[in-house]
Amino acid sequence: MKKAVLNKLVIFGVGLIGGSVALALKKAANSPRIIGIGRNADALKTALELGVIDGASNNVAEAIHDADLILIATPVAQTAAILAAIKPHLGPNTVITDAGSTKSDVLAYAQNVLGEKSNQFVGGHPIAGAEKSGVTAAMADLYINKNVVLTPSADSSPHAILLTKELWQACGANVSEMSATTHDSIFAAVSHLPHLLAFALVDDIASRPNAAQLFGFAASGFRDFTRIAGSSPEMWRDISLANKHALLNELNAYEAELLTLKTMLKNDDSAGLQALFERASVARNAWAHGQNNF
Amino acid sequence: MKKAVLNKLVIFGVGLIGGSVALALKKAANSPRIIGIGRNADALKTALELGVIDGASNNVAEAIHDADLILIATPVAQTAAILAAIKPHLGPNTVITDAGSTKSDVLAYAQNVLGEKSNQFVGGHPIAGAEKSGVTAAMADLYINKNVVLTPSADSSPHAILLTKELWQACGANVSEMSATTHDSIFAAVSHLPHLLAFALVDDIASRPNAAQLFGFAASGFRDFTRIAGSSPEMWRDISLANKHALLNELNAYEAELLTLKTMLKNDDSAGLQALFERASVARNAWAHGQNNF
Numbered sequence: 001m002k003k004a005v006l007n008k009l010v011i012f013g014v015g016l017i018g019g020s021v022a023l024a025l026k027k028a029a030n031s032p033r034i035i036g037i038g039r040n041a042d043a044l045k046t047a048l049e050l051g052v053i054d055g056a057s058n059n060v061a062e063a064i065h066d067a068d069l070i071l072i073a074t075p076v077a078q079t080a081a082i083l084a085a086i087k088p089h090l091g092p093n094t095v096i097t098d099a100g101s102t103k104s105d106v107l108a109y110a111q112n113v114l115g116e117k118s119n120q121f122v123g124g125h126p127i128a129g130a131e132k133s134g135v136t137a138a139m140a141d142l143y144i145n146k147n148v149v150l151t152p153s154a155d156s157s158p159h160a161i162l163l164t165k166e167l168w169q170a171c172g173a174n175v176s177e178m179s180a181t182t183h184d185s186i187f188a189a190v191s192h193l194p195h196l197l198a199f200a201l202v203d204d205i206a207s208r209p210n211a212a213q214l215f216g217f218a219a220s221g222f223r224d225f226t227r228i229a230g231s232s233p234e235m236w237r238d239i240s241l242a243n244k245h246a247l248l249n250e251l252n253a254y255e256a257e258l259l260t261l262k263t264m265l266k267n268d269d270s271a272g273l274q275a276l277f278e279r280a281s282v283a284r285n286a287w288a289h290g291q292n293n294f
Numbered sequence: 295m296k297k298a299v300l301n302k303l304v305i306f307g308v309g310l311i312g313g314s315v316a317l318a319l320k321k322a323a324n325s326p327r328i329i330g331i332g333r334n335a336d337a338l339k340t341a342l343e344l345g346v347i348d349g350a351s352n353n354v355a356e357a358i359h360d361a362d363l364i365l366i367a368t369p370v371a372q373t374a375a376i377l378a379a380i381k382p383h384l385g386p387n388t389v390i391t392d393a394g395s396t397k398s399d400v401l402a403y404a405q406n407v408l409g410e411k412s413n414q415f416v417g418g419h420p421i422a423g424a425e426k427s428g429v430t431a432a433m434a435d436l437y438i439n440k441n442v443v444l445t446p447s448a449d450s451s452p453h454a455i456l457l458t459k460e461l462w463q464a465c466g467a468n469v470s471e472m473s474a475t476t477h478d479s480i481f482a483a484v485s486h487l488p489h490l491l492a493f494a495l496v497d498d499i500a501s502r503p504n505a506a507q508l509f510g511f512a513a514s515g516f517r518d519f520t521r522i523a524g525s526s527p528e529m530w531r532d533i534s535l536a537n538k539h540a541l542l543n544e545l546n547a548y549e550a551e552l553l554t555l556k557t558m559l560k561n562d563d564s565a566g567l568q569a570l571f572e573r574a575s576v577a578r579n580a581w582a583h584g585q586n587n588f
Contacts, residue, residue, distance in 0.1 A: 127513045147511060189499055190512040194519040196555055197491060199574040204551040205483055206577035215581045217441060218484040219421045221522040225488040228515040229578040233571035240567055244559045251556055255549065257498040261490055262545055265538045273534055277527035280493040283500035284523040287509045 004163040006032045006170075010067045012082050013038050014047040017099050017126065018073030019138025022052045024171035027140050037063045038074070047135045061089040069095045069163055076100040077238050083113040083121075090114075095160040096121045097167070101187065101235075102242040103151040103180035111153070122164045123151040123180060125187075126173065133232075144172035151180040188246035193254060195236055196247065198229035298457040300326045300464075304361045306376050307332050308341040311393045311420065312367030313432025316346045318465035321434050331357045332368070341429045355383040363389045363457055370394040371532050377407040377415075384408075389454040390415045391461070395481065395529075396536040397445040397474035405447070416458045417445040417474060419481075420467065427526075438466035445474040482540035487548060489530055490541065492523035 009025070011018040014036040025031045036044050036053035037060065044056040057063035064070055064086060072082050079098060086096065096114075100106050103123045110121040128146040148168040152161045161177070168175045178186075205214050240247060264272040303319070305312040308330040319325045330338050330347035331354065338350040351357035358364055358380060366376050373392060380390065390408075394400050397417045404415040422440040442462040446455045455471070462469045472480075499508050534541060558566040 127511060129514070147513075149511070186504075186508055186511050190508050190516050194495060194516055197495065197552075198519060199571050200548065200551045200555055201488060201491065202574040202578045203570050204548055206573060210480075211577075214480060214484050215577075217421060217443070217480050218581065219441075220423070221525075222484050222488055223582065224518040224521045225492060226578050227518045227582075229574045230582065231515075231571075231575060233568050233575050236571050237564055237568040240559060241562060241564060244562070248556060248559055251552060251559075254494065254498055255552065257494045258491075258545060258549065261494055262542060265534060265542055265545075268535060268538070270531055270535060274527050274531040276497050277493050277525075277530050279500055280496035280523045281525060281527050283505075283509075284492075284496045284520050287512065288517065288521075288524065 004068075004159060004166055006030075006068045006163060006167065008033045008035070008067045008069075009167075010035045010037060010063050010070045011053070012070065012072045013074035013078075014044060014053055014135050014138075015073065016129070016133045016135070016137045016142075018071060019047060019052045019135040020128075020140065020142035021071060021073070021099075021167070021171055022047075023138055023140035024143060025167075026051075028170045032068070035063050035067075043135055050135065050138075052135055052138060060085045064089055064091070064094060066091065067094050069097065069167060071167070072096065072098040072100075075235065075238065076102060076106060076242065079106055080109040080113055083109055087114055087117060090117055090120065092120075093159075094120060095157075095163045097124045097150075097160075097164045099124055099126055101125060101191070101239050103149075103183045105242040107151065107153055107180045111155075118153070119155045119157045120160055121153075122156045122160045124164055124168065125149045125151070125183065126168065128173075141172070143168065146173050148173040148175045149183050150175060150177045151183050152177060153180070184243050185246045185249075188243055188250045192239055192243055192247050193250040195228050195231060196240065196251070197254070198226050199236070202226050202229040298362075298453060298460055300324075300362045300457060300461065302327045302329070302361045302363075303461075304329045304331060304357050304364045305347065306364065306366045307368035307372075308338060308347055308429050308432075309367065310423070310427045310429070310431045310436075312365060313341060313346045313429040314422075314434065314436035315365060315367070315393075315461070315465055316341075317432055317434035318437060319461075320345075322464045326362070329357050329361070337429055344429065344432075346429055346432060354379045358383055358385070358388060360385065361388050363391065363461060365461070366390065366392040366394075369529065369532065370396060370400060370536065373400055374403040374407055377403055381408055381411060384411055384414065386414075387453075388414060389451075389457045391418045391444075391454075391458045393418055393420055395419060395485070395533050397443075397477045399536040401445065401447055401474045405449075412447070413449045413451045414454055415447075416450045416454045418458055418462065419443045419445070419477065420462065422467075435466070437462065440467050442467040442469045443477050444469060444471045445477050446471060447474070478537050479540045479543075482537055482544045486533055486537055486541050487544040489522050489525060490534065490545070491548070492520050493530070496520050496523040 009032045034053045035055045047053045111118045126148045303326045328347045329349045341347045405412045420442045
């Protein structure tokens with residue numbers, strides 16, 4: 001299939017995620033003209049000054065005119081409103097994608113808001129991040145060898161899928177496709193559940209009368225385990241609620257696993273505990289060393 | 295109180311923990327003569343060749359003769375047998391300590407095995423470790439500014455407590471004292487529970503038909519959260535069973551926290567979720583930045 005043409009890219013939300021896409025494209029061949037749009041004028045000014053974007057706008061109609069691709073890289077909570085602002089001005093050949101961490105909710109927004117134009121939309125999720133946020137933290141190499149999952153619907157046009165795929169490939173990412181539902185069940189297990197478990201542990205400990213003493217003896221294992229509990233409360237509130245059905249399934253499966261462990265402990269089941277820990281440590285270390293042999 | 299005299303130290307198990315004590319003392323003033331003893335002749339030979347110990351022995355009576363202090367730094371499962379081997383040859387002025395991660399079980403071994411000589415015993419737990427194990431991983435600075443908890447019983451002699459405290463202070467550690475029971479309940483919360491939770495998550499995921507797909511999309515948050523699931527299955531089996539009562543209490547408290555989270559999710563309790571995540575992220579980040587303000 002011949003390459004799709006990307007001459008003009010509009011990014012809603014030029015922060016770490018959107019800004020890193022822009023920087024990556026500027027290093028790639030045939031980099032497009034990149035227009036940033038957002039509610040935070042200071043952030044857009046910084047993005048312009050840093051050379052992350054070629055132009056800034058607060059006028060949706062003007063910004064997306066003649067755009068080949070629109071990337072929504074704001075918090076997911078803003079996606080429906082942005083789609084509604086885009087729709088009246090959306091040209092027939094313009095593709096829309098997003099970078100949210102949950103995909104079924106975003107697909108539903110696209111279908112509800114865009115209606116007959118929802119074939120121009122393809123959801124996406126770059127599996128990359130950093131400790132810091134904002135355009136000053138953006139990096140041209142953020143997506144190199146990282147996974148990006150696209151979640152086209154049955155309606156999504158082949159052109160929309162191709163252009164979105166090539167956007168992320170130009171950033172150095174490994175692009176895969178799956179349904180929004182499959183995406184959300186996978187990420188409930190490997191991302192959303194661990195975040196909830198880490199938040200739960202820290203809240204459990206912080207709420208106790210002897211919290212200071214407990215934290216005083218916490219060490220490096222606790223530090224790594226709870227790192228993700230330092231993440232944005234607003235973002236994780238939104239992700240948790242957007243993906244609540246898959247997440248509740250994961251919590252139920254996890255509670256069953258904890259019940260197994262508790263039963264082994266109560267029964268002094270030394271062999272059972274060792275077998276469970278062994279399976280986990282072998283699997284974890286194989287994964288960490290890149291040997292995904294399942 | 296004047297300094298206790300440490301002219302001869304005997305270390306059972308010259309691995310990462312015991313070897314790092316030896317190396318630290320060799321850098322300190324008035325370093326004692328250090329004798330290693332253990333079942334693994336090759337490891338002792340390596341320790342001698344590396345200059346970690348001054349002598350090696352496989353004869354308990356000979357090794358501990360005239361020793362001021364004996365440090366048991368083997369896996370905890372060997373402690374009772376080592377205490378039994380020591381007792382017939384134990385001089386009246388020799389102090390015994392250990393470096394195990396659980397303290398009530400070790401105290402019970404000391405009282406049962408040493409009997410009337412248990413006043414010569416003080417349990418200890420250095421809160422330090424490294425990814426690697428064995429004497430070749432030993433480091434002189436492993437304990438600098440790390441916590442070491444001593445768990446003297448009502449029987450422990452003032453001399454035994456002082457000598458053990460000075461041992462760890464000479465290694466650069468911050469030494470505190472508490473009962474074995476208090477120690478075990480603190481570490482159930484901040485160490486043993488997180489380890490079990492991480493093992494449980496990885497085992498839960500690894501046991502599924504689509505495990506390869508799930509691991510394929512796991513990213514840096516999963517990597518940090520599960521690092522401790524790569525730990526030694528044997529060691530964590532022993533710790534879990536040794537501290538099972540405190541650990542079961544922690545698992546019950548954690549399940550109550552998960553139930554709170556599940557109820558919030560089911561009820562779309564956005565404010566409740568945000569408040570819980572906020573408490574956790576504030577507490578975690580304050581702790582990580584050394585502001586333990588509870």
